[in-house]
Amino acid sequence: xxxxxxxxxxxxxxxxxxKYGLTVSGARPGLFEYVSQxxxxxxxxxxxxxxxxxxxxxxxxxxxxxxxxTPLLNAAVYYLIFGLILHASRGMSMDVYIPFxxxxxFVFTFTQSSVMAGVRAISGNLGLVRALHFPRxxxxxxxxLQQLQQLLFSMIVxxxxxxxxxxxxxxxxxxxxxxxxxxxxxxxxxxLIMARMGSKTPDLAQLMPFVMxxxxxxxxxxxSIPIMLADKPAWVADLLQWNPAAIYMDLMRFxxxxxxxxxxxxxxxxxxxxxxxxLVAVGGFVYFWKAEERYGRG
Amino acid sequence: MADEDILGKxxxxxxxxxxIADGLHIVYRVNGAKTxxxxxxxxxxxxxxxxxxxxxxxxxxxxxxxxxxxTAYRGEAIGLIGSNGSGxxxxxxxIAGLLPAEKGKVFTDGQPSxxxxxxxxxxxxxxxxxxxxxxxxxxxxREQIRERYQEIVDFSGINEKGDFxxxxxxxxxxxxxxxxxxxxAAAKDHDVLMIDEALATGDRKFQKRSEARxxxxxxxxxxxxxxxxxxxxxxxxxxxxxxxxxxxxxxxxPTAEVLxxxxxxxxx
Numbered sequence: 001x002x003x004x005x006x007x008x009x010x011x012x013x014x015x016x017x018x019k020y021g022l023t024v025s026g027a028r029p030g031l032f033e034y035v036s037q038x039x040x041x042x043x044x045x046x047x048x049x050x051x052x053x054x055x056x057x058x059x060x061x062x063x064x065x066x067x068x069x070t071p072l073l074n075a076a077v078y079y080l081i082f083g084l085i086l087h088a089s090r091g092m093s094m095d096v097y098i099p100f101x102x103x104x105x106f107v108f109t110f111t112q113s114s115v116m117a118g119v120r121a122i123s124g125n126l127g128l129v130r131a132l133h134f135p136r137x138x139x140x141x142x143x144x145l146q147q148l149q150q151l152l153f154s155m156i157v158x159x160x161x162x163x164x165x166x167x168x169x170x171x172x173x174x175x176x177x178x179x180x181x182x183x184x185x186x187x188x189x190x191x192l193i194m195a196r197m198g199s200k201t202p203d204l205a206q207l208m209p210f211v212m213x214x215x216x217x218x219x220x221x222x223x224s225i226p227i228m229l230a231d232k233p234a235w236v237a238d239l240l241q242w243n244p245a246a247i248y249m250d251l252m253r254f255x256x257x258x259x260x261x262x263x264x265x266x267x268x269x270x271x272x273x274x275x276x277x278x279l280v281a282v283g284g285f286v287y288f289w290k291a292e293e294r295y296g297r298g
Numbered sequence: 299m300a301d302e303d304i305l306g307k308x309x310x311x312x313x314x315x316x317x318i319a320d321g322l323h324i325v326y327r328v329n330g331a332k333t334x335x336x337x338x339x340x341x342x343x344x345x346x347x348x349x350x351x352x353x354x355x356x357x358x359x360x361x362x363x364x365x366x367x368x369t370a371y372r373g374e375a376i377g378l379i380g381s382n383g384s385g386x387x388x389x390x391x392x393i394a395g396l397l398p399a400e401k402g403k404v405f406t407d408g409q410p411s412x413x414x415x416x417x418x419x420x421x422x423x424x425x426x427x428x429x430x431x432x433x434x435x436x437x438x439x440r441e442q443i444r445e446r447y448q449e450i451v452d453f454s455g456i457n458e459k460g461d462f463x464x465x466x467x468x469x470x471x472x473x474x475x476x477x478x479x480x481x482x483a484a485a486k487d488h489d490v491l492m493i494d495e496a497l498a499t500g501d502r503k504f505q506k507r508s509e510a511r512x513x514x515x516x517x518x519x520x521x522x523x524x525x526x527x528x529x530x531x532x533x534x535x536x537x538x539x540x541x542x543x544x545x546x547x548x549x550x551x552p553t554a555e556v557l558x559x560x561x562x563x564x565x566x
Contacts, residue, residue, distance in 0.1 A: 055421075055422035131416070
């Protein structure tokens with residue numbers, strides 16, 4: 001202590017802090033306070049996601065063209081393997097199958113990359129977390145936002161493929177907007193959950209690719225679940241169809257593809273889609289906020 | 299309020315506490331550093347031993363700050379000295395609330411901030427976009443950044459040799475990049491400001507300019523913490539010094555006194 005004589009002499013540090021209205025540094029704010037802090041950082045969240053997106057291809061000669069070329073090549077590879085070699089199109093004409101497959105791949109990739117980015121959102125940016133103040137949820141949300149922007153580029157490819165195979169823009173294409181909004185909410189929640197788990201256990205970055213691949217094959221990305229599982233007990237197909245990834249894929253296909261009618265959708269599909277996104281988004285946000293003050297520890 | 303007259307008497311310079319550290323302990327946990335063996339079998343045995351305590355599982359604890367207690371007052375400029383690895387930077391981060399305390403507490407008035415923005419910048423982006431990104435990361439609004447943008451670029455002197463601000467930062471020389479980083483970091487006013495080590499990098503001309511800027515920031519800030527290995531800059535700027543050694547507060551007092559002991563200790 002300094003040698004200054006003071007009437008504060010003899011007060012314990014905690015009492016002194018209370019007396020002058022000092023607050024604990026780095027304490028976790030209340031949930032509503034946290035939401036408003038996050039809203040105050042919305043420009044940072046957006047700028048960070050755009051910066052990440054730009055930086056991704058900045059060293060390539062073709063530059064931002066890869067935003068569109070990468071999903072296009074992805075779709076071509078899947079078509080080659082599942083459409084031409086494995087004939088997974090059972091029960092669908094090629095005109096339906098190709099857009100069906102491409103939609104599935106893009107929509108699932110959106111969730112997959114949000115999860116993978118979420119795992120590394122805190123553990124991969126520890127330097128930033130230990131240097132500057134901002135609500136930590138900015139990072140996973142920003143990464144989910146980056147994936148959304150990436151998907152919007154993929155949508156250009158998707159529209160071209162759909163039109164190329166005879167599905168023309170109509171009123172049902174407007175449904176794409178609510179589907180994307182719901183899936184984005186769902187992905188953000190998932191990214192927040194993965195970010196907290198990944199900050200404690202960085203090993204998840206090694207494990208998650210296998211989990212995600214299993215999820216992909218179980219969600220009917222390259223085949224129609226009811227047709228492929230026709231000879232299995234009904235509950236297996238039901239279970240797979242109710243999983244959020246399958247729900248968002250099916251809704252997107254229904255919106256885009258003329259030959260894919262509502263008979264392919266499970267009942268109450270919109271309610272389930274909304275339920276999943278609200279549940280995971282709110283749950284994930286609260287789960288992430290609960291550890292807010294501890295992310296700096298790594 | 300019964301405290302009113304006491305508060306009134308102390309409202310003068312130097313008696314309002316802004317930062318209080320109360321028995322602060324900081325512990326880092328490092329994965330897989332126990333045996334130094336990175337082999338798969340070593341990792342496996344760590345997982346098998348899961349039930350036991352941290353040490354047996356190969357998680358090593360580094361006790362970086364051990365029970366530090368002090369009170370800083372408004373208007374003070376406090377130097378932090380000590381040999382490498384004595385816990386100075388860790389203490390700063392804990393004051394800023396960036397590192398959670400293992401035990402004890404830090405109380406602050408408002409939000410202390412570290413001077414430095416390096417971690418938020420991206421080498422693949424242009425200097426221009428990095429100015430905006432760095433400003434937003436420090437919590438400035440878009441308008442504030444727009445107002446200060448030209449000032450930041452001019453201060454960095456990046457454009458003195460041509461239009462470099464529109465090139466990606468990876469194309470800059472290390473000196474140029476350091477200058478831009480400092481200029482962005484120093485653009486914001488802080489209430490409790492913490493400055494870590496040799497921030498004033500670059501050529502002699504830029505060093506002078508950044509030292510002047512730090513002095514300016516210090517005047518605007520309520521309380522300043524400065525970590526430095528340069529005893530001269532501590533003597534020039536600080537009126538109080540905390541000396542940390544092995545995570546413990548070894549001495550706390552007026553600059554001249556503490557520096558004398560410290561110089562004896564380091565054998566200068």
